[in-house]
Structure formats: structure tokens, C-alpha cells
Amino acid sequence: MTDLEQYRQEIDAIDQELTRLVEQRFEVAKKVAAYKRAHALPVLDSSREDAVIQRNQERLVRSEYETEIATFYTGLMAISRSIQEKM
Numbered sequence: 317m318t319d320l321e322q323y324r325q326e327i328d329a330i331d332q333e334l335t336r337l338v339e340q341r342f343e344v345a346k347k348v349a350a351y352k353r354a355h356a357l358p359v360l361d362s363s364r365e366d367a368v369i370q371r372n373q374e375r376l377v378r379s380e381y382e383t384e385i386a387t388f389y390t391g392l393m394a395i396s397r398s399i400q401e402k403m
């Protein structure tokens with residue numbers, strides 16, 4: 317196996333885990349949406365989103381990825397909100 321094939325195999329294994337976790341996150345977001353609907357709360361909670369981004373930036377082993385992790389969570393939470401809004 318070439319180094320390239322080996323690296324792609326590593327990425328595929330990470331993606332498998334990521335997809336499982338992201339799907340799990342979406343399912344919990346739907347429960348949050350049901351709660352918010354029952355309590356007449358808006359889908360968007362900007363202060364919560366800011367806190368999620370900050371906490372995950374702090375979790376990084378390498379702070380060089382702070383901007384990228386913020387971009388990642390911003391996109392993930394936008395998708396999460398779109399799932400909640402479709403309900």
C-alpha cells in the first residue's frame with residue numbers, strides 16, 4: 317500500500333466515526349427543537365453557539381486550528397438549525 321492509500325484509509329476511518337457522531341448530534345438537535353417548540357423558544361441561540369465554538373477551540377491540542385474549528389462548528393450548527401427549522 318502506498319503512503320497515499322494509507323492516509324486515505326485513515327481519513328475514511330475518521331469519517332466513519334465523524335458521520336456516526338454527526339448523525340447522533342442531529343438527532344439530539346431534533347429533541348432540542350421539540351423542546352423549544354413546546355416552550356415557544358426560537359431555534360437560534362447565538363450565545364449558546366458562541367459558547368460551543370469557544371469551548372471547542374479550547375479543546376484543541378493545536379491552537380493553530382482555532383479559525384478552522386470555528387468555521388467547522390459555525391457550519392455544523394447552521395445545518396443543525398436547518399434540521400430544526402424543517403421540523
Ligand SMILES: C=C(O[C@@H]1C=C(C(=O)O)C=C[C@H]1O)C(=O)O
Nearest residue numbers: 345348359360361364365393396
Ligand atoms: C441545538 C440547539 O439549537 C441551535 C443549534 C445549536 C447547535 O447545533 O449546537 C446551538 C444553538 C442553537 O442556535 C440549541 O439551542 O442547543
